Amino acid sequence: MALLGFERHDHDSCVSDTLSAAEAHCAEAGLRLTPVRRRVLEILLERHRALGAYDILETLAAEGLGSQPPVAYRALDFLVKAGFVHKIERLNAYVACAHPGDSHAPAFMICRSCDSVAEAQASLAAGALGDAAKAAGFRIERTVVEAEGLCPGCLKRGDAT
């Protein structure tokens, strides 16, 4: 059992279920979930936290799946475009999507003390920024919504008040 969001959950099935779903989705959409891509997604699911591209590359290299940066970045680009992975801009890191399948505008809560990340729904375009965009004539295509603060665990422990 590990953390999903800030809650405990059945991690083994979460990994295998998500991988199966990704395979099915790729088969249906004509996308190719190649060994490297599949393994990168699996790494992100196993570790279940935000990882830098070079962290991932390190694991890949240890397994003989590629040792140069473009290998990791290309796999991540594919996974992000396919919606299986999100990039956390604030951390320059990547995390497996917690709501795969649904098309959604992700939002994240990032603990500055323990670096855990939880994914929520944003639908930002509906709020104040959506109004501002409409007023300005700006067409929103994608949103980055990231809240930084303290997770429940670190709050309870009193870490970094």
Added chain:
Amino acid sequence: MALLGFERHDHDSCVSDTLSAAEAHCAEAGLRLTPVRRRVLEILLERHRALGAYDILETLAAEGLGSQPPVAYRALDFLVKAGFVHKIERLNAYVACAHPGDSHAPAFMICRSCDSVAEAQASLAAGALGDAAKAAGFRIERTVVEAEGLCPGCLKRGDAT
């Protein structure tokens, strides 16, 4: 005249007014708006767009105000902490605050075609993410809200539809 947000405005007075206000605020708060810091803010106001730290450093170097990365980063750190400048995480770039004075949670609209940036208010904690945070027991301290898309000008021109 140049762009503020996506509107034209009186740029000369916008630069000098903001600089004066920053000076006044620093004097009152006991902060030191040194020549490098002041010049970095002025560069950001003049160019009126998001600039990378190395872009700024280039200008500084040409003026003999410092030629090494830490010079630019230290000035930017100061200006960001003081609230005169925001970092755009999506672009790894910095932009002068368009609402100086008010304490606020900034939100940005970033044109993917011409790279212009407009600042709006977010008050994100009030929306859906605020509810999710409350439900999860997460304490939000800071928010990153950045919308990417097409600005009115690029839409009208049909750039990068």
Added chain:
DNA sequence: ACTCCAATGTTATTGTGTAACATGGCTTGC
């Protein structure tokens, strides 16, 4: 004058991300 502290100067290094080009392997049309 001496001390302290904040700001700056400088060197070196680490971290993040891409451009460009070569190779391999599968598919598709002939």
Added chain:
DNA sequence: GCAAGCCATGTTACACAATAACATTGGAGT
């Protein structure tokens, strides 16, 4: 079968972003 094309991968080299660590300067306070 075979050539052409396409997509993924391998590899080199580089560009851009950020910080660590240490030396130096210069004013404020005593």
